[in-house]
Amino acid sequence: MEYDSRYSKKEFYWGLKPHNLVVDSIQHLPSNAKVLDLGCGEGKASFFLAKNNFDVTAIDFSEEGIKKLNEFAKKENLKIKADVSDVKSYLQDCEKFDAIFAMNVLQFIGPKNIFTVIEKIQSKTNPNGLNVIASFVAENPRQKKVVLSKDRYFFDEGELRELYKDWKILFYEEKLGDWETHGEPKHRHFLVKLIAQKK
Numbered sequence: 204m205e206y207d208s209r210y211s212k213k214e215f216y217w218g219l220k221p222h223n224l225v226v227d228s229i230q231h232l233p234s235n236a237k238v239l240d241l242g243c244g245e246g247k248a249s250f251f252l253a254k255n256n257f258d259v260t261a262i263d264f265s266e267e268g269i270k271k272l273n274e275f276a277k278k279e280n281l282k283i284k285a286d287v288s289d290v291k292s293y294l295q296d297c298e299k300f301d302a303i304f305a306m307n308v309l310q311f312i313g314p315k316n317i318f319t320v321i322e323k324i325q326s327k328t329n330p331n332g333l334n335v336i337a338s339f340v341a342e343n344p345r346q347k348k349v350v351l352s353k354d355r356y357f358f359d360e361g362e363l364r365e366l367y368k369d370w371k372i373l374f375y376e377e378k379l380g381d382w383e384t385h386g387e388p389k390h391r392h393f394l395v396k397l398i399a400q401k402k
């Protein structure tokens with residue numbers, strides 16, 4: 204699994220500082236809301252959500268990520284239900300949530316499944332619940348083609364907003380992200396960020 208070796212190190216590969224989008228989203232959630240962190244990695248969003256007393260379920264297909272999340276949660280006395288699972292199969296049978304977070308994971312879902320996965324995320328959200336998504340936008344047709352050839356998916360400009368046209372959009376942004384240095388040469392991504400509320 205691509206991320207296992209990264210997550211098996213002592214340091215947190217993605218750090219522990221929660222994403223601003225996740226921090227901003229919780230003002231729209233009732234206390235004790237039941238939330239799902241899809242592709243949670245080592246758990247930085249889940250830790251923040253659990254610290255804020257939400258009822259957190261977290262899944263990732265990296266065993267090392269879930270192991271590290273569980274160890275940290277135990278140490279910090281945070282209650283998180285964490286499972287090794289694939290986003291696609293998990294969404295088939297799971298219960299409904301008040302908020303579903305998909306932070307930097309949907310780019311890994313290939314073109315055959317991405318729209319079914321978005322539909323599932325939407326249908327597994329309770330009325331008035333939130334979807335909080337950060338993912339990638341293709342910068343040009345050449346990049347899109349390369350990404351598709353690797354069975355991954357970057358959205359077109361405006362595409363994610365269109366997929367949420369029946370929801371109330373609380374935040375939407377498409378913009379070039381900051382320079383990142385993790386694991387590879389310095390790089391930056393064209394990002395889409397969304398907070399949407401089910402009507």
Ligand SMILES: C[S@@+](CC[C@H](N)C(=O)[O-])C[C@H]1O[C@@H](n2cnc3c(N)ncnc32)[C@H](O)[C@@H]1O
Nearest residue numbers: 217242243244263264265289290306307308311
């Ligand atoms: C870029 S990391 C983001 C981790 C975390 N959400 C964060 O923002 O720190 C992407 C994560 O998605 C997980 N992932 C990718 N495809 C997945 C799938 N189909 N099912 C479950 N997890 C997946 C990877 O194992 C990895 O931990």
